[in-house]
Amino acid sequence: MVDQNPSPVGVADLHPTDEAIATARAARRASSDAPLLAAVRGDIPSRRPVWMMRQAGRSLPEYRELRREVGMLDSCFRPDLLAEITLQPVRRHDADAAILFSDIVVPLKAAGVGVDIVAGRGPVLESPVRTAEAVGALPVVEPSQLEAVVEGIGGILGELRDDQVLIGFAGAPFTLASYLIEGGPSKNHGVTKAMMYSRPELWHALMEKLTPTVVRFLQVQIEAGADAVQLFDSWAGFLSLRDYREFVAPYSRRIIDAVRPYGVPVIHFGVNTGELLGEMAAVGPDVIGVDWKTPLDVAARRVTASLAENVEAGGPGSPGVRAIQGNLDPAILLAGPDVIRDQVARVCAEADRAVAAGDARGHIFNLGHGVLPETDPDAITRAFAEVHGQ
Numbered sequence: 001m002v003d004q005n006p007s008p009v010g011v012a013d014l015h016p017t018d019e020a021i022a023t024a025r026a027a028r029r030a031s032s033d034a035p036l037l038a039a040v041r042g043d044i045p046s047r048r049p050v051w052m053m054r055q056a057g058r059s060l061p062e063y064r065e066l067r068r069e070v071g072m073l074d075s076c077f078r079p080d081l082l083a084e085i086t087l088q089p090v091r092r093h094d095a096d097a098a099i100l101f102s103d104i105v106v107p108l109k110a111a112g113v114g115v116d117i118v119a120g121r122g123p124v125l126e127s128p129v130r131t132a133e134a135v136g137a138l139p140v141v142e143p144s145q146l147e148a149v150v151e152g153i154g155g156i157l158g159e160l161r162d163d164q165v166l167i168g169f170a171g172a173p174f175t176l177a178s179y180l181i182e183g184g185p186s187k188n189h190g191v192t193k194a195m196m197y198s199r200p201e202l203w204h205a206l207m208e209k210l211t212p213t214v215v216r217f218l219q220v221q222i223e224a225g226a227d228a229v230q231l232f233d234s235w236a237g238f239l240s241l242r243d244y245r246e247f248v249a250p251y252s253r254r255i256i257d258a259v260r261p262y263g264v265p266v267i268h269f270g271v272n273t274g275e276l277l278g279e280m281a282a283v284g285p286d287v288i289g290v291d292w293k294t295p296l297d298v299a300a301r302r303v304t305a306s307l308a309e310n311v312e313a314g315g316p317g318s319p320g321v322r323a324i325q326g327n328l329d330p331a332i333l334l335a336g337p338d339v340i341r342d343q344v345a346r347v348c349a350e351a352d353r354a355v356a357a358g359d360a361r362g363h364i365f366n367l368g369h370g371v372l373p374e375t376d377p378d379a380i381t382r383a384f385a386e387v388h389g390q
């Protein structure tokens, strides 16, 4: 077996040094009263915070204009471009958070993995990772390979108001592994799950390899000044609860443990995760993101019940209440102003019931997944205004 990284990064190595924590603290410029940070703590925010997954990107003409001659991944390594694209929706919609313009495969690309983002498709690998040799040869990203992201974040922070936060992010291990193993986007993640079941040792070796890359990508963003991070396990909802627990949760927990010392909120989100919400909360995030299928009050009740059960059973994870994020169906934004107004109000009422029942600390409004490319930007602006009026 060829191993270009003969000394894998150990768990202890993933934790930040005191110096790194101090660097991150010094870089932080959002006010602690920023509505999103207040909602995470369970304080009453000055207005209900809202941002939308994929708020930057194809729904905006100014994005299409900037990206006309630049490849998707190239734009993620151009500090001026990534900063401008991150800021476009924040200015246009008066968002409470900027989501860093990047992609879950950026740390892989930075580390030298042959991956590109193909228009209309998504991330595509030069060669899928399906053997022990390929897992062994997978590089772990070095912070120095992410300088462009650090520089871009500097540009973003200079332009945000102090009540607006910058959210950094990374793909969580199952979702990243799926692209690596399948070689590109997948409908059912069959090859990925087959590896998990038939070659568990290879699966775990891949997870061990990916975990430090995810941690470093998050740490670099936090040390550059990101105020919160979201760990996207977008496709984890394809797993059963049992498989999630065995094959995924331990790695997500390690990732969150490794960024916790910085003290910035961690949001955890996946699609179709109604059945997994309790387990996803048990890996330790401060905020649980919910897709549009489970009402927020029901989701929050599941989370608190599951966390309490876990603790009673002596399992990992701490009890307590998380903040909740979500969960308007992205298709609602295509349905006209009256529907948007009514459905925004419904989502807010469900979130408020969760808070009143003691099942959630606070609410961050979001969609249940990303903005659809065909969405009219004015409908997005209107939805932001409706949320702020709630």
Ligand code: 1CP
Pocket (backbone or CB within 6 Å): 052, 053, 054, 055, 056, 057, 058, 072, 099, 100, 101, 102, 103, 104, 105, 117, 119, 120, 121, 122, 123, 169, 171, 175, 184, 185, 186, 232, 234, 370
């Ligand atoms: O040409 C283009 O405009 C490419 C479309 C695009 C964009 C705008 C891709 C390709 N990635 C991105 C940016 C991106 N990706 C952001 C920042 C922008 C924002 O949210 O405003 C973020 C947070 C991501 C994260 C991402 N990439 C996820 C997790 C979030 C989610 O949507 O669940 C995933 C799964 C990816 C993979 C990916 N990258 C791009 C596409 C089309 C896909 C999905 C492919 C698939 O269906 O499997």
